[in-house]
Amino acid sequence: MVALYDSVHQFEPLxxxxVAQxxxxxxAHDLGRAALQLAGTPVPAGLRALLRSMNSYHSxxxxxQHTKPFEIEQALRRDFSANRELATRQRLAVAHIEAEVAxxxxxxxxxxxxxxxxxxxxxxxxxxxxxxxxxxxxxxxNADEIIPGALRTRDVSVGQHIAPAFTALPKFLQRWADVYANTRRGEAALVALAAxxxxxxxxxxxxxxxxxVMRLHTHTMLSALGYTGGLWSPLRGFARSTDRYxxxxxxxxxxxxGDLDGRGNLSQRALVDWIGYVLSVCQDQVAFMAGMLKLGDLERRVAACLAYEEHTLRSGVRMAALRPLHYLFVTDIALARGEFKAMTGLAERTAGSMLKALLDRGLLTSETPQGPVRFGLPLHALRFYFPTLWPEAEADDEPDRRNAGH
Structure with a gap:
């Protein structure tokens, strides 16, 4: 019979x-500086909402448990699939998004x-x-009833790992809390959250x-410490390297x-490798999003989207929307419809028709039929605004491209 872990020294080092740190x-120092700089970047609320959907998808x-981006979009409108298994995945995706916010x-x-x-x-x-x-x-x-928030009441194994005895969970969690809550310094706090x-x-x-829960904890901790601003998460990086994760x-x-591998019961070298991986994933995601949010590049990308809408889809959207759209992105404000139309330089009637087309295509959003407008970020515009951010969403939009002009 295999002995279960029941003493907190058995998962040292925490x-x-x-020297190894x-x-x-x-x-962690380099990550912290870059992340704090990115977190202060002003962006429209629609981007943060889309990134929550992306985080849910990746987790x-x-x-x-794969749920396509457009299926998440449908679920957010409470349009769930008739397929019970898919509907369950959709509800889980929405639950993740709402849990992040809360x-x-x-x-x-x-x-x-x-x-x-x-x-x-x-x-x-x-x-x-x-x-x-x-x-x-x-x-x-599930073989066991899942009770939200309840610790397990039986012993389990995960792969080759036999988890601690369920009766010992309170003291293991207390030791976990005591060690990591006492690591408050900036760089050390980042090392601690990875461990x-x-x-x-x-x-x-x-x-x-x-x-x-582990991934939500890391995501929420980074947010609480002021490193994300809702603009990035390690979840995307974990999902893009799942085997390594x-x-x-x-x-x-x-x-x-052996004696050169720390002084705890578990491998210090392996813990160091894990922490280094988490920090590298975070650095990659910060650098990627910083590149995506370069305002000069963004204006060019918005222009490419508008050109596609005007000349390929013939959706009623015009290049004249570039100035007010870019303005809405960099300011993240709501603009009165009359002001938006004036910024296009078009005649009133033409500007009104284009405004309607922008709303129909989701490139603008509004809370009421005649209310002010905000920058919109529909899935179909991602390949222009933020190429490679969420390639799976671009793949979902292939039918839109094939039907262009028809």
């Missing part, structure tokens, strides 16, 4: 030694970040996500949903590899 701290994809509002600043390191917060994350699903969604295909991601998975506090998680479960 942080690498001071040095290159990680340098990496589900990591779990092997958690980012609840855990703010250093105080919020410190509260995230607690058993109560981990249960809160699980409940915030899974509490939005129907009982049928929760238990479809915490792994060690929370090692504890495996829930019967199901641990991976999603899982391989490094599994490697960091391994026992110490």
């Amino acid at each position: 942080m690498p030694s001071d 040095q290159p990680l701290l340098a990496q 589900n994809r990591i779990e092997g 958690l980012e509002a609840r855990y703010v600043g250093i105080e919020g970040a410190l509260r995230l390191y607690s058993a109560q917060a981990i249960a809160d994350l699980h409940h915030e996500l899974f509490g939005r699903l129907t009982p049928e969604d929760l238990n479809a295909g 915490a991601h792994h060690r929370l998975g090692w504890i495996h506090p829930f019967v199901d949903g641990n991976g999603r 899982y391989a490094l998680l599994a490697a960091a479960d391994e026992a110490r590899r």
